[in-house]
Amino acid sequence: MATVTFRDETVAGKPFREWEVSGLPERMTVRELIRLRVREEVARHNARPDTRFNGLVRPDDAETELNGHRLREPRRIDWERQARVAEQAFLTNGFFILAGERQVEDLDEVVDLATDPDLVFIKLVALAGG
Secondary structure: OEEEEEEEEOOOOOEEEEEEEEEEOOEEEHHHHHHHHHHHHHHHHHHOOOOEEOOOOOOOOEEEEOOEEEEOOOOOOOHHHHHHHHHHHHHOOOEEEEEOOEEEOOOOOEEEOOOOOEEEEEEOOOOOOO
């Protein structure tokens, strides 16, 4: 069994959030890892719904803020919907993932968590006015 570290970083390489999930198979696809990450962060939110959601992708009807999203009111979030949105964001370069020292590029690419247990998620942001 493997333990993976999910870490969010800015484009400049500054880490701002990190957590681990253990008890995983040693090999998982990028799709499975994205879905796992989203399921975990939504479960944390749903355990104590709040107006702030710190997740990979923006929930419906939420405003993006620095390092998170503001919901109009505290509510539970559907992790499967969030996972579909995250998969689409990955495919359209809304964020990219580094496994060890390499960028993964395909949802069906297999990551060896015994070799590359650290996954870095870097969100790309649209430029203002452009």
